[in-house]
Amino acid sequence: MEYVGHVPAPPLDRFVDDVYCLTGVPRHRWMTVPPMPSAHLFVNLSGPVRLRDSDPSVPPAVFADGWFMGVWTRRFHFEYPARVRLVGVHFKPWGMSPFVDLPAAELRDRWVPLDAVWQRSWDRIRNRVGDTAPATEALRVLEEELRSRLAEEPPRGLDLVRHAGGRLEASHGALSVGALTDAAGVSGNHLATQFKAQIGVTPKRMARIYRFARLIVSVDALRPVDWSELAQTAGYFDRAHFSREFTDFTGHTPAAYLALRRRFPPEKGFPPDNGPMPAD
CATH class of the missing domain: 1.10.10.60 (Homeodomain-like)
Structure with a gap:
């Protein structure tokens, strides 16, 4: 698969490690992800992605559009579709806070549907990116969405x-x-x-x-x-x-x-x- 990413320009770089586009055929379908110092946004532009918690009491999930994830304190697993087309954001651990109106505890060790946090954003991004836009255009669209969602005043603390x-x-x-x-x-x-x-x-x-x-x-x-x-x-x-x-x-x-x-x-x-x- 091809990974194209970069650090966004200020002020996004205070909150985001990188934005990226991932495309192609995965070498491995199921992947395990250990805890890492970041939170995530995934905008899925291909087939459904399956996610599975390492805690067996948590039911698995399937996302056809996109999802947010806060910081994870345990490992989780995901399954790529047969062909991947995805744009994403690696937020700094604290970086998601000024973009979403949800308590951080509700995103820790959880995946939350994209449109439950940013209503109608998946359709807007999908319509602008389509199936053929190059990675650079997909990243530009995603950065514009981030800028439009950035709070004017940082949350207290x-x-x-x-x-x-x-x-x-x-x-x-x-x-x-x-x-x-x-x-x-x-x-x-x-x-x-x-x-x-x-x-x-x-x-x-x-x-x-x-x-x-x-x-x-x-x-x-x-x-x-x-x-x-x-x-x-x-x-x-x-x-x-x-x-x-x-x-x-x-x-x-x-x-x-x-x-x-x-x-x-x-x-x-x-x-x-x-x-x-x-x-x-």
Whole structure:
């Protein structure tokens, strides 16, 4: 498949890591996605996509148009259609807040239909993009939609969360909550309340996800992997805790994950986040 993406121009870049267009025939239909430090918007322009939570008590879902997802704290699975045509947004963890009128907690670990959040937006985007518009045009249309949805005034508390979250991002989750609160000049309870309001998770949970993301990006499946060294560099100082969290987030032990990566290397041209993996 072809992945075309870029960082949007200001002011969107304060809230969005990238907008992208994904087209073509998938090499693998079912994929597993571990927790990553982002929220998502998917605008589906092809066949239905199936989503399945790793929590078996949550019923699966099928989307023919599009969906929003907040930050996930556990892995989930999705099935591509036979041919993919999709435009999407990787929001920063706090980045969805000024675009949607929903509490962040209602989007955490959930997928919500696009038109339930942005009414009639799928038809508008679909009519402008059609079946043949190039990726650059699809991304331009999506950016226009984002600009039209951006709140004139940021939600209360967003600036605090954006700055504290930016420090977590820069440190790959290595900063303690105490260091964040000292830098922000607020109490731990206040910071946690604002994080839950704007992201849906606490600063401590967000730091865990950033730490895990750093470790995953550091894995080079083409070389021998020293898991102890990678774990320590990422901030895991308890090997048993690292192993439990890794297995919980990916569904695989570190050794099984590495074997999977070696059997199914990422497609050329895709962002090297090592996040989504074939559901083996």
